[in-house]
Amino acid sequence: MSLGRTALSGLALALAGSLALTACGSDGGGGDDGGQVTLRFTWWGADERSQRYEEAIALFEEANPDIEVQTGFAEFQDYWTQRSTDATSGELPDVLQMDLSRLLEYTNAGLLYDMTEFEGNQLDTSQIDEELLASGQVDEQLLGIPTGTNTWALHYNPDLLAELGVEPPEWDYTWEDYHAFVAEVSEAGADLDPRVHGATDYTVTWWVFLQWLVQQGTEPFAENGEMNFTEDDLRTFLSSTDALRDAGHTFPIERLDQLTPLGGFNSGEAAVEFHWDNFIHSYANDLGNENIQLMPMPSGPDGEKHMFYKPSMQLSMGANTAHPEEAAALIDFLINDPEAGQIIGTDLGVPASQGRLDALDVEDGSLEQRAIEYEQRVADEGYVTETVPRHPEGFGALETEYVEVLGNEFSYGQIDADDFVDRLFTEAENLLVTE
């Protein structure tokens, strides 16, 4: 008798367990009861961004008591894995943080909602620069609203430079001036322990290549997704730092591998670094020193900078959204509302909305203020004259190939410039989606 009972109770336990689990799962599906609308909103980023967003969303929910926002976040790579699974099941979030490098891929798959119909109604885009807004438009559809802007900058460490007795370059410096500066720093830092170098070799940075191309008057990608630059362009660019590399003035890759995930600059072993200006926050955090300054890119052959603003992030709507109007209202709130702006600060880039930027109250001498002032000054000086290079489908994959694979092998001296060029052009045929 007891044998049956024990076996049965075991089975019952297993059943009860799985039932309980099913019960756990069935809530959170998110439906509307009694006029209540539930929106799903996802972003990538670390803890700080999540806190800012959550705080802003609490305000939004307060102002719109009939809308509930379910939030989700993950680290950048994980975020895109999750979004692809969402796309597979036709359940993209109502509002999602979007990156320019993925915009076309998602658009071409028909996954994003065209927000044109809300412009001027729920969604106020009048405060956003037209060129910038255009980066979220594909075939006259509005698919991504920029949250803020980034532009390229030379980050430099004034304390380290003072220690070495080297002056930072002037703002109107050229690439030759920059090379001389890097060599000077590396020579001055040769006796320090750990050894200090000028900078990492910029030729293995994809975006510096694009900036350089733009300065040569070449728009990197054509509208049909093909590359406009030639093998010779890339070869010239790669060999532009030959002298620095040969003299050992660029940051050694072996040391870089030891420092990963840090780089030379944010471990205090290199004096300068090209990167997007918003990286000033993580650089300061990694260095434990807020004294990092920004200056523009070197000038091109015509003496101009030809810099561009890139939307730091965009907000898009999943095409499958059941509540497009409410979703548009949420985007509008996140982009334009001054109170939300005060909470978000420059975490999503220097605010794209002019009204919000003007209203933003930043602390004197803070990193936020430095980034904002930098972007304003490069605009005022007339350095920002170009639009951000096109991002054809496959752009991100090509960038990864350039930086992670070829850039790495090139830095280790396993391949020379010719191999680099050959392989990039071969890979591009597979990676880029052209029409």
Next chain:
Amino acid sequence: MKGTVASEGLGRRVRRRRSGRTVLFHVSVVALCVVMLYPGAWLLLSSFRPTNQILGETGLIPDHTTLDNFRTVFEGIGGISFWTFFMNSVYLGVGSVIGICLSCSVTAYGFSRIAFPGRQVFFAIMIGTLLLPFHVVIIPQFIMFNEMGWTDSFVPLLIGKFLAADAFFVFLMVQFMRTVPKELDESARLDGAGHPRIYWSIMLPLMRPVLATASIFAFIWSWNDFLAPLIYLRSPENYPLPLMLRQYADQTSTSDYGAQMAAATLALVPVILFFVLFQRYIVEGVSTQGLRG
């Protein structure tokens, strides 16, 4: 007399040679152990370092110690407490252990003790699923679970465990049962026991070592699983620890490596505890178990 002295001398020499070898053995084992444990010790001690002194530092002893990293971790992420993530991992880990111990042992019993038609074929199919990489089934599985409305819950992560879908554990248990003498079931059958009774009262108690092994593996695999939770869970409230750990080092914004080290240290504690508690069951021999039973 002489002979005794000589043999004593020989004995001492042998002993000395043997002790020399023992010392050498132990020194090299300890050296290996240090090498193996170094990353763990580094992780543990780094969690007490200020964030900007972690990376690029290969030494063990911190110059400054701080508890800030742990404080940050306990504050949670995006308004969600550390304990939420922790308990999610515990639910998944304990759920997998229960599921696998129950379902795989029943299945294994069936394969090793019941001669049903097609047993060989089904066994071969089951083994065949071992050869199937997880990544092959990931998309169809996702679509299936999604159709059932189970995404963003623990069901897709656990249901396979309750349905003996882990061929590895079934196989492990079948192999174990083959070593249990058939005479034991036969005598039980003579006493009037049927299959449920033999399974429950004879087999399960005898299987303690293999259940312990399976539990350890099931728990550790579930605890460290990253991809499946990433795919099936959408709400951060449902994330287990591996997903939470990644949040501290987002490459596109500011990274807090100190908090990541602290969270990783905390995440390791239960796995180590679980191993320490269960490992003695593995060591216990099969034959003694059989006799005692």
